[in-house]
Amino acid sequence: MWKQVPKKELEKRKVPIEQLRTSTPPEAFPCETTEQIEPLKEGIIGQDRAVHAMEFGLKIKKAGYNLYVAGPPGTGKATYTQAKAKQAAKGKPTPKDWCYVYNFLHPDHPLALSFPAGEGREFKARMDTLLQDIEREIRKTFAGEEYQKSRRERMQNFEKKAQERWKELDELARELNFSLERTGEGGIATIPLLFGKPISNEEFNRLPEVSRQEIKEKSKRLEQQVTESVRQIQLLEKEVEQEIAQLDKESVRHALVPLFRPVIDEYTDEKVQKYLREYEYDVTQNHGFFKEETGESNPMARLLQRNEENNLLRYKVNLLVDNDTLSGAPVVFENNPTYYNLFGRVEYRSTFGTMTTDFTMIKPGALHMANGGYLLVQIAELLRNPLSWHVLKRMLKTESMRIENVSEEHGLIATSGLKPEAIPLDVKVILLGSPYIYHVLSELDEDFPKLFKVKVEFDTDMKKDKRHYHEFAAFVRSYCEKEKLLPFHRSALAALLDYSTRLAGDQRKLTTNFHNLSRLLVEASFWAEEAGAAIVVAEHVHQALEEQEYRANRMDEKMRELIEEGTIMVDVAGEKVGQINGLAVLQTGDYAFGQPHRITARTFIGRQGIINIERETSLSGQFHHKGLLILSGYLAGNFAQDKPLPLSASITFEQTYSRIDGDSASSTELYALLSSLSDIPIRQGIAVTGSVNQFGEIQPIGGVNEKIEGFFMVCQAIGLSSEQGVIIPHQNVKNLMLRTEVVEAVRAGQFHIWQVRTIEEGIEILTGVCAGTADNHGGYEQGTLFGQVSRRLAQMSSSIKEDTADLVIDVDAQAMQKLIESDKEDKG
Template sequence: MLKELPFDKLRRECDPKMMRCETTQQLEPLEGIIGQERAVRALKFGLDIKERGFNIYVAGYPGTGRMTAVKDFLEEVAKAKSTPSDWCYVYNFHNPYEPQAIRLPSGQGKVFQKDMTDLISEARRILPKAFESEDYSDKRAATVKAIEEERHNLIEQLNKKAQEEGFVLQSTPMGLLVIPVIRGKPVGDEEFLALSPKVKEEIQKRREKLDAELRNAMRQLRASEGKIHEELKKLNRDVAFYAIGHLVTDQKEKYKNFPEVIKYIEDVQNDLLENLTQFVKEPEAPTPFQFPWIKELPFRKYEVNLIVDNSELKGAPVIVELNPTYQNLFGRMEKEAQFGVLTTDFTMIHGGSLHKANGGYLALRVEAVLQNPLSWDSLKRALTSEEVAVEEPGERLGFISIKGLKPEPIPLDIKIVLIGNPLLYQMLYIYDMDFIELFKVKADFDTTMDRTEENMRKYAAFVCAFCRKENLEHLDALAVAKIVEYSSRIASDQGKLSTRFAEIADIIREANFYANQENARHVTANHVKKAIEEKVYRSNLIQDKIQDMVKRNFLLIDTEGEAVGQVNGLSVIGLGDFAFGRPSRVTASIGMGREGITDIEREAKLGGPIHTKGVMILGGYLTEKYAKDKPLSLSARLVFEQSYEEVEGDSASSTELYAILSALSGLPIKQNIAVTGSVNQRGEIQAIGGVNEKIEGFYEVCKAKGFTDKQGVLIPESNVQNLMLKEEIVEAVKAGKFHIYSVKTIDEGIEILTGIEAGRRQADGTFEKKTVNYLVDKQLRDIAEKLREFPEFTTEKPKKRIRL
């Protein structure tokens, strides 16, 4: 029975009244994610569970709004979370190569940084004055005087002793020299050498005795000088401590609840007291090569490097890192040139996204992470160790062995959300064992959602929110209805809406552009239609070229008449941003032989594996239906005429079967009807993809060559729900200029294509006469009988067995 589809089955329209508004300006903007209940449920679970390893992988395809939706969702969840701590790096006075990490409540890091800056500034102001005071000068003079008197008395005693022994002491840069005195005058070297041996021996004995006392006296002098140094040092420390002690005490009191800070402040105080000269040294005359920053270098170690500042944050941090290089994730240590040498210190440590997101959430595109060296392995290591360390990339790789900074690692409490496509998830799950343990939650983003009234109204709310966000003109109700219909077209399903909101957003932007060109107050349905049409026009150059070739008969496609063993098949050509249907002539030739069905596309290495499988199913169908009482003796050739690119998919398998049946039965196929649909061995027509593009492709060919009011397309009945055809085609069907037929079986399809009944199998196993199946069966029987006249074809050659 002929199953022609009425026009109202070809496109599901949207009633503008359903939007409950005149324009989207009257609506409440959408909040949250729509159409992703499964993903939202998984996200909530992954974010709430605190156990280790329950990080999240968001699996979905580009354009579904994964990144935006996840970011909005995370930000909403983060509002209810507590704000994490600030983190600082400070100088380690015990090991300068390992900067110390200090943790403070949010907002306190900036305060602590300022407090330390103020403390050092005040110390630099106070200390010079303290050492310039009269009180300090008096104490210093008294201390020096007492020790100098002791030193003077010791030297006097030593001189007296030397005189008694007949010597005089002479002070030189090398120390004290003992010079003999004869007749009241010091003896020089030449005079000493001229003395008699006996006199020299006597002098030498007295000198040795004096040398022993001299050495003892020198020890006392050095001890006296050391005493002076220690006494002055103690005096300086006491004066400095008295001068800045209240500053340190105030800070220790302020941070009494933070032991690490107290310990650091004490270390700063001790270092200040040990290095007072840098605070009170005499001003030096400027030199032509002196740089202003040089005099600040000694004070840099007292700075506080605030690498994580959450003072402005409300709730937990949400970071979306679009360029997850190793340094962007884990931080870096900058270098500066000093006199031709690159140097670094703890003040040049900068935190990465892991530091900023610590205590919150970090979203990453998995493709970008995998493309950046070190990032993936280092990220897994950080999640496993639950700490983040700032290291040189070369050190991580083992290329750098020189001594450098090794900052103290910071404890890591973070939830990672990876965003990628499902294929990458499967690959990581199979090939990376760490991935299984670290990303235990999968959130699948669907590309479609049910087209319910509630979801359609949410779509309108999305349009409202988008227009407000980007300051676009709002859409009227009919324009929103066309957006909904376009969404179903993208989904290729009357009962679904697309969740590829990026594509929907582009259409809204383009429609807004055309509305602005007309100075319209709001975007109308015509603007939406024009945006869709222009989007297609920018990409369909190749389609127009092919249509022109068909019109000029470069590509042979008949849209009227009949032909034996020839059917108009339909395929889809995808260009990335655009896909369109292309009719192709499929022909079958039949002859005697036992080769079975030969797929010329496969023999020419133009057929893909799925297409080859579809052709092989045809043999199963013929065997099942016609070879119950005889061997299937057939040599058939199938080909897509004028096809020079790869053929893949099984959507033309029913088309190829119709061509074979026509060739076997001798019944011509109507060329005004194009065919699509796959078939199984039972002869059931199965759904295919791209049904809208295929129908529209043949429609455009018929339009180019001229309508006869009999042209149409034969599709699987299961694809009727996928029809979202252009309004032009719906109008053509309504006017009787074009026709769409749906079939469930090969028998139904062959009746439409030939105008002859398919024919049922009777009780005796034969088919009804004057039917398609009867003629096919008769032809196959005739071929089998005729083959007996050729003995060389009756014996089958042994075939290679395939082990399964």
Template sequence: MRLEADALRWHCDPEALGFATTDELTDLDYALGQERAVEALTFGLGMGRDGYNIYALGASGVHKHELVQHHLEADAHNRELPSDFCYVNNFEEPHRPNILKLPAGRGADFKNDLDTFVDDLRDSLRAAFESDEYRTRRQMIEREFREEQEKAVNEIEREARENGITLQRTPAGFGFAPLTEDGEVMSPDSFHQLDADKQQEIQQEIERLQHRLQEALQQMPKWLKQTREKIRQLNADTASQAVGHLVEALKRRYDPLRAVQDHLDRIQADIVDNVDALLARGDQGEMQAAQGEQTEALLRRYRANLIVDNRGREAAPVVYEDEPSYDRLIGRIEHRAEMGALTTDFHLIREGALHRANGGYLVLDARKVLSKPLAWEALKRTLRAGEVRIESLYQALGLISTVSLEPEPVPLSLKVVLIGERLLYYLLSELDPEFNELFKVAADFEERTDRSDGTRDLYARAVATLARRNELAPFSAAGVARVLEHAARLAADQDKLSIEMETIADTLREADFHARRNGNNPVEAADVDAAIRARERRMGRVRERMHEEILRGTVLIDSDGTRGGQINALTVMSLGGVSFGRPTRVTARAGIGRGNVVDIEREVALGGPIHSKGVLILHGYLAARYARERPLSLSASLVFEQSYGGVEGDSASLAELLTLLSTIADVPLRQDLAVTGSVNQHGQVQPIGGVNEKIEGFFEVCKDRGLTGEQGVVIPDANRKHLTLRQEVVDAVRADSFAVHAVKTVDEAIELFTGMPAGTEDADGRFPADTFNGAVQASLDALAEKRRQFGLPSEARRNSTGEA
């Protein structure tokens, strides 16, 4: 059937839109044609059970990110504000910092309060330990020690004098010496002049006193320890009094928060235990600097590391992490260099996207997550556990065994939304058993919507909305009508409109550019056309080079006359997001054989499985239609001429069948027609993709060689609704310079290409001799007879042929 020009393209009447420019239209505040995806998002966000995270799947350009962001931000206002989280020192196990949960906005206050507390602590301790009261009490303790020491020594000294012996204090220690009757220290000579008994008596007494003195001196460490304990207790009492009022003030400020109050109690206890180190003073120079660093390190333990701060937030967080690496997802532990070594503490714990999104929503690009080492596994582990555990990538891989920080996990409650293409979703569903447990909700985005009066009006509002958001000039009704026609072209369907709004937005922006350059306001249909043509030209270098080689005769394509076993098939190529049609010559050769049809593309591994399937279907068609009573005694070959790349798809199977039948029947085919379509074993012509690009590819060849009025293309009748051809093709058809034919069966295509009646089989399965099918059947019968003859013994073969 030859199609009329009006059937080749949907035309949108600007008058039917009911407005002059888009300034008259209100914004469209929801996504056009995405009702299914919106329902899924609404369900997923409202479902509070574990595992109901969302995967938003669909083609790029349908504004998945924008629609997801819009719904998340709207839902975020219905949620409670999430808590703040701080890491603080664990005084019992410093390598395992504790996490403190505070109400939203209180985390920053707590951190600042602890910073102020540390600053006030210095002054308070200094004042307490430099006070007269402290000095007096310490001096009393020290004096008690000295008095106890003097009392013991004086007692021994008095006892020695009563026995004529004196206790001498020297730099080397204590010593005893006998006295004369005058009370003077006896010289060695005088001592030796005494009789032996007297000397022995004095010696024994000195030994006894020395033993007494030794017993007294042995009590000194005990007294010193008691003194130090008293001083330590004094320091503890003083420190407790000095910081007690500071801690109590903080505890009152955070009264309902039990965990915070417990931590403040631990801070106070640690200050009391380490007050000596906090008050230590070194000498001038390096020792003083080192002591200051040590004190500062002690004071850092009393501060807080705020990792989640929701101060000033009015709704739950909506976080999009553009670089979802392992560290940026779950956080990291940093290190600093000190004296040639790497050290760390809880202040160097850094939050990840999961921390920032806690209590709200985290949006991730699925492909990026899967491409980062261990990021996908870390995300799944975190969602299963319901907590964020920070560990380095090396620890996760088991590559290091040194002791590092092991921060307490942060409890997690959030919704994760993965955004990605459909293929990734299906692969994850099939290959990852945990995926369906964690992402139970699929929000499937459409690329097309039905064309109706209602959707047409909504689409116009969507154009108006995009124009205002992008600060473009308004579009006239004619301009919007041209955009709608372009949307039908992108959808490749007269009854559908593409809702890949990013592509439409690009068209609007580029049309606005041309309108401004031409001084147009509003943007007219001509500006939209200019934008479409300019984009096609920018991406058209490969198409133009291929077209040029056809016109120069490098690629052999005939567009007039007839040829046997040769036809122009229509193919489509896609490069860089742009598709274009290209005619390709298909040829066939046939002879006697065992019924095999050789697909040369398949034999040289250039044909894909779908293409090979199409060729095998041809074999079934031939055998069922023309060789029911005889064996199919055919050996044929099919090939795409001058094809040096892969061939895939079955859209050329109609062309291959016509070529094969032509060479069998020895009937030429028209070369001013090109054909596309798939066939089944019953001879029905099935629809194919890329029909518009295919038609336009052959049209350009015919146009540049000169339109004769006989040229045209043959397409499946089922593709009629997909026709959205360029206006110049429609105009050529209207002027009878070019034709588009739609066929439902192989026989209809045969009659177009040969000018012969196809022929209808009778009850015996035979076709009339003067028909094309009859010629095919007769030729196959002849081949079968020749094959039979070649199978006979030589004598019988001579007799059957009448040879002497």
């Protein structure tokens, strides 16, 4: 006869009804509606640690103190970080403007010039005006009477000297009885004369040899003189060209002095003054860029006109960063942190079939725009662009920004391109991401801890106290104003807080996942408007939650229907040996629900130990397998102190065809094993959840509310019998936030929830039989469940010893028979 557990003892293990759910009284809020409370000022609640770290990180100005904001999605970390960065930026000075200009000494290395905020645009406009004035003044100078007079004097002097040389050459030719004629190709021909007329070849051949020789000598002498005269005239041409070029330069130089002097005196920066002086010198050297067109209609000249226009680009200004409209420091949130979006690029244009570029095609990146302020980046997006992460670290270490194209960064062949001057970097980078990525980078990236020394960690929950009640109401007021929602009655606020507690998974806390709360605010306001109400009350919040569940629980209802019709076999009544209902949580998107699963165990004589069928079929995860190994340790520790454990057992989740992981069913599996070993049945109306350690202590699990509600819904669908319920770890009582209908069923005695600390307490609830305690020799009292398990294991041990002896005798007999047969064959 089994020793029964007293009913009073089982009643003590039930969870008190008042602990199944906590409710916030509407009177906890001093206001009738949210219209009577001030909006939230800080923009976030329940994140004291994060707020403190954020203030420290934004204020400290030392290198390497960049921020990593860690926290799960929906906690408002991005919105709050951006708001705090903008607030801090207001107290900082507005950073400088940056311009790229042409480098007259090294054209492939554009110069970077800085100006106080707003003066970069003025400098660009001033340079555009200066270029127009230069073009006008140069053309005016070249068209002026004084310049033309000086030019004519030099040209006339040249022509006079050239005519004198030609006159001397003509006189010599007449003296030698020759004439000079210009050929079509610019040459000069010497022609001998006879009686003042040119002599033909026939006449020349009829002349005496002496006369012909005399003419040849005179012709040679004359040609030498012609060559010398042409050389001297060419020297005169070069000389006059140099004089005119010098005249042009001097004229331009005098014309530019009134234009450049005021500009140079206006800017006190030495680098800007040096650029302007080099600008002035380059204009005097290349004044031909500014001369008026001759009006030629040559098609090739028109094609080359674009190239001449490009020559004037060197005098333009590329305003890279313009902070004219900025008040305080910049705050830039880069949502797509690709290489070019972060660090800028050098663009190219197609010219006559080739790709060309210049300093005016240098474009800034987010880092340039945030220089002097704050740059916010999602770390997950940044790591999707590994080159971006690598270059960002390098720039933070060197404290300078250099614009380089990706092809130059990782090209196999060296290419010739622009190398813009680096710009000093003074920016605080704020990365936003998950705690997991923070830990991975801290462990694997040696630069990360040096560059991001401030961790701002957002918590998932906050304490449930009066201060947070007030701040929560202020948050609702702020969000309603922002989204133009109806005001919320304090009964609705109380319902919202209850939902927040449910999300937090702890009766003492509230969630900081404001994404879900904001969604509920919008939908509750919608249903209030649909009902024609002017204020949102608790009923509208409950309706919004019900509608959310109805839109997402199709799978939950389908699974419950399969259980109700018997397709998925789950018993909620009666008793069976080695069979128990375990509980699991299934997730479909953002909806989680609990579902019971039949777990069965079979035990038999052997030495294979506990066989996890899910593991053998690759349907079990590592944590589930660990839980089963713990069961072996528990059984050995309790029942194999004086004898070996001759046990083979198989355990499985029936009718599961997907991967199973987690150890929350380890205590459930142990209960099924103990039932199979003792041959004592388990009440099928009770489902179990909870993990166990090797000492038989029950450990907490997750999803306790969903598991209880899932089994309750199944029992309700099949029919409540007042004998059904769920066993949970005692540590999970504080996590209970059950639906009202479950609490009412418990209050009416139709459903029960027990809390247990040990395996012994749980098996007693499931079987009604006392578990029993071990004596000094490791034995258990007769009539207890553990006593029955111990006797069954002892019987198995005896049986396996006898089987082993028989096996040894059989083996020896077979060996002897083979030896006798072998001897007979040798004698034969």
